[in-house]
Amino acid sequence: MRNRNLLQSFACAWQGLLYALKTQRNMRIHLLAFILVIAFSFILHLSRGEFLWIWLAATMVICLELVNTALEAVVDLAAGQEWHRLAAIAKDVAAGAVLLAAIHAMFVGLLVFGPRLLALFSR
Numbered sequence: 001m002r003n004r005n006l007l008q009s010f011a012c013a014w015q016g017l018l019y020a021l022k023t024q025r026n027m028r029i030h031l032l033a034f035i036l037v038i039a040f041s042f043i044l045h046l047s048r049g050e051f052l053w054i055w056l057a058a059t060m061v062i063c064l065e066l067v068n069t070a071l072e073a074v075v076d077l078a079a080g081q082e083w084h085r086l087a088a089i090a091k092d093v094a095a096g097a098v099l100l101a102a103i104h105a106m107f108v109g110l111l112v113f114g115p116r117l118l119a120l121f122s123r
């Protein structure tokens with residue numbers, strides 16, 4: 001059934017977020033990392049610019065994990081129990097996108113938090 005109003009659209013989006021959290025272990029790990037990183041951003045008093053980089057990188061990982069989860073569902077719907085080379089390609093490429101975003105987030109985290117943590121521990 002199609003959504004009749006904006007509220008129902010938000011409710012569906014929320015269900016999607018909950019589904020990914022309940023079913024995807026990686027999603028729970030990404031969310032935990034997101035919360036920790038945002039907490040550290042406040043504790044270490046990041047500048048607005050630094051915080052934006054961290055926020056963007058961390059959000060991108062979560063968004064891509066959501067897209068990856070959606071794509072896995074679509075592939076499973078299309079392929080069923082059948083093994084198919086294209087199903088593997090679709091899933092592997094989507095997983096590759098998440099991996100790339102996670103590596104990017106790690107570099108951003110190192111660049112932003114690295115010098116601050118060094119300064120903190122070399123006092």
Ligand SMILES: Nc1ncnc2c1ncn2[C@@H]1O[C@H](COP(=O)(O)OP(=O)(O)OP(=O)(O)O)[C@@H](O)[C@H]1O
Nearest residue numbers: 026068072079081082083084085087088091092095
């Ligand atoms: N129908 C299929 N046909 C061919 N290969 C498949 C199929 N389903 C899954 N695979 C292969 O198995 C891998 C894992 O698929 P699965 O659906 O278990 O994802 P997952 O372990 O939940 O992935 P992620 O860790 O990215 O969430 C895929 O990346 C793909 O290489």
